[in-house]
Amino acid sequence: MHQLDFTLSAGPVMATPRTLAAMGEPIVYHYDPEFLERFRRVEKKAAQVFQTKHDVFLMQGEAILALESTARSMVTDGMHVLNLAQGVFGKGMGYWLTEFGAVLHEIEVPYNEAVSPDSVSRYLKEHPEIQMITMVHSETPSGTITDCKAIGAIARKHGALTLVDAVSSIGGLEFKTDAWNMDVVVTGAQKCLGGPAGIGMVAVSNRAWAHILANPKAPRDSYLSIIDWKLKWRGEGRFPFTPSVSDIYGVESVLDQVLEEGLANSFRRHAQSAEVTRVGAVAMGLKLWPASAEISANCLTTIALPDSLNDVEMRTHIRAQYGVMLSSGQGAGNLLRIAHMGPSASGMYPIVGLAAVGQGLIDKGIPGIDLGAGIEAAMAVLARNGDKS
Numbered sequence: 001m002h003q004l005d006f007t008l009s010a011g012p013v014m015a016t017p018r019t020l021a022a023m024g025e026p027i028v029y030h031y032d033p034e035f036l037e038r039f040r041r042v043e044k045k046a047a048q049v050f051q052t053k054h055d056v057f058l059m060q061g062e063a064i065l066a067l068e069s070t071a072r073s074m075v076t077d078g079m080h081v082l083n084l085a086q087g088v089f090g091k092g093m094g095y096w097l098t099e100f101g102a103v104l105h106e107i108e109v110p111y112n113e114a115v116s117p118d119s120v121s122r123y124l125k126e127h128p129e130i131q132m133i134t135m136v137h138s139e140t141p142s143g144t145i146t147d148c149k150a151i152g153a154i155a156r157k158h159g160a161l162t163l164v165d166a167v168s169s170i171g172g173l174e175f176k177t178d179a180w181n182m183d184v185v186v187t188g189a190q191k192c193l194g195g196p197a198g199i200g201m202v203a204v205s206n207r208a209w210a211h212i213l214a215n216p217k218a219p220r221d222s223y224l225s226i227i228d229w230k231l232k233w234r235g236e237g238r239f240p241f242t243p244s245v246s247d248i249y250g251v252e253s254v255l256d257q258v259l260e261e262g263l264a265n266s267f268r269r270h271a272q273s274a275e276v277t278r279v280g281a282v283a284m285g286l287k288l289w290p291a292s293a294e295i296s297a298n299c300l301t302t303i304a305l306p307d308s309l310n311d312v313e314m315r316t317h318i319r320a321q322y323g324v325m326l327s328s329g330q331g332a333g334n335l336l337r338i339a340h341m342g343p344s345a346s347g348m349y350p351i352v353g354l355a356a357v358g359q360g361l362i363d364k365g366i367p368g369i370d371l372g373a374g375i376e377a378a379m380a381v382l383a384r385n386g387d388k389s
């Protein structure tokens, strides 16, 4: 097998040398005064990246922990929740909501499409009982985006709370927690921030807190409890359990890097890498998975595979033959994913991903792939954008 040269997967992604150096700093006691100060500083930096004035918490576990914790905390018995399912993560949230005691309402679309704000509006008119809307900002397995801004405004007008999985978007795609009326937002560091996979970050609005604290079913005195973080850590300066010290260093470093770059510049960089990849893919004769450009998430490009090929086998072939690690469809469909997340949303990385996918298909005898035309078209975008990408 070829050694691993490029990690262009959809998270965890490659980390910068600065991030790796931060994670190699000495491990200290979690009640060391300097660590306490650092932990609070990281929460504040995270709030800047979320674009919120509200509470941000750092949960010690992968983002799924934070998603499960907040979903359990928000769902009251018999609560009517509208779940937007346009992909694997959205669908999974629906199973959870039912399990946690909600009455599930769902708008589901094929996994190469996006739920339209109009359909949400219509649904709420017909169902005034809806108290919360759950959605996924960037559906990573299929590479599509949800219009959280429009849906947030609709939710506020209706008086519904919102719970948003923004794990693969924060830091790389525009997301305004407060301005878009997002009540509970979850992200991780291992996607567009290019950090470690062990921390879930959660923003919680005051409205959501009032709801959570009044919910007898919200986890308390539990590893899953966000209430513990609020009351014990925020309230008394006492950690509910030992935080993962090195991961906190890594998270602080990636937050520093994106804030120094500027959020708008980071969003532009991710958009440009996506543009390079999409233009190249189309010129090469590949088929993009999302139904339209407008609903494509800029943190990755999803490429539909012919029925004769298997996505996992293709991913494995490309890794073994060319040392490029891509992601497969993760249940969303027969597709390959070239991610543009964190450091991989830059310069020549999209070209590497395109070349690997194109040649991989040629290796398997797929006709109609013009590798040269694809690379040329992609390079033309890169040349035009110059050092901005």
Ligand SMILES: *Cc1c(COP(=O)(O)O)cnc(C)c1O
Pocket: 011, 062, 063, 064, 089, 136, 138, 139, 140, 141, 165, 166, 167, 168, 188, 191
């Ligand atoms: C990565 C990701 C998560 C975290 O889930 P894992 O399966 O543990 O990677 C949750 N939601 C979205 C949209 C993600 O991209």
